[in-house]
Amino acid sequence: MSKVNISRRLFIGASVYFVATPVWASIFTTVNSLSVFSQNGRFFTAKEMTILSDAAEIMIPRTDTPGATDAKVIDVLDALMLSWAGNETKQQYKFIIKQIDLIAQSSFKVNYQSASKADRELLLNELDQRSFAERSTELSKSYRKLKEMIFHIFYTSEEANPYFMLVPGTYKGNITKNQMELYNLKKRVS
Numbered sequence: 001m002s003k004v005n006i007s008r009r010l011f012i013g014a015s016v017y018f019v020a021t022p023v024w025a026s027i028f029t030t031v032n033s034l035s036v037f038s039q040n041g042r043f044f045t046a047k048e049m050t051i052l053s054d055a056a057e058i059m060i061p062r063t064d065t066p067g068a069t070d071a072k073v074i075d076v077l078d079a080l081m082l083s084w085a086g087n088e089t090k091q092q093y094k095f096i097i098k099q100i101d102l103i104a105q106s107s108f109k110v111n112y113q114s115a116s117k118a119d120r121e122l123l124l125n126e127l128d129q130r131s132f133a134e135r136s137t138e139l140s141k142s143y144r145k146l147k148e149m150i151f152h153i154f155y156t157s158e159e160a161n162p163y164f165m166l167v168p169g170t171y172k173g174n175i176t177k178n179q180m181e182l183y184n185l186k187k188r189v190s
Contacts, residue, residue, distance in 0.1 A: 049074060052074045056154075073154050093145075095142050096146050107123060
């Protein structure tokens with residue numbers, strides 16, 4: 001039996017590509033413009049799903065193009081926690097969610113879900129700036145890892161990139177026009 005060399009990039013791309021994700025029910029509260037999840041995900045609790053979904057939508061809002069919610073970023077992330085993530089990654093994501101809620105409580109005297117949209121945006125913008133300025137703290141590392149995964153899931157989604165093609169294996173340089181047309185038809189490089 002020969003050894004198969006699978007790179008981390010290929011593994012993450014393949015995992016995102018093949019993960020089946022249910023759509024979780026949420027209720028939009030007009031008081032603070034927040035979609036509150038009414039049921040737990042497969043891995044994250046309803047409260048964690050609410051915080052993650054809001055954070056992802058603040059990072060990648062819907063404009064004239066789809067946002068994180070349109071691409072079901074948190075649904076995919078929730079499924080990846082069971083199919084891809086190791087214990088350290090799971091703990092890191094749980095940690096950052098808890099920290100976001102604690103920061104809201106200490107800053108605004110209410111939990112994250114009760115904070116106004118402006119306060120939640122301010123909190124995440126400040127956390128983002130500090131996480132890239134002070135890179136060595138656990139909070140900073142966890143936030144950057146979460147943000148990287150949110151953007152990765154988003155940019156590999158059909159909503160964000162309808163022309164995304166999973167490219168397994170090695171880089172294929174100089175291909176012919178006919179080969180490229182064939183790959184485009186299959187939506188996959190083989």
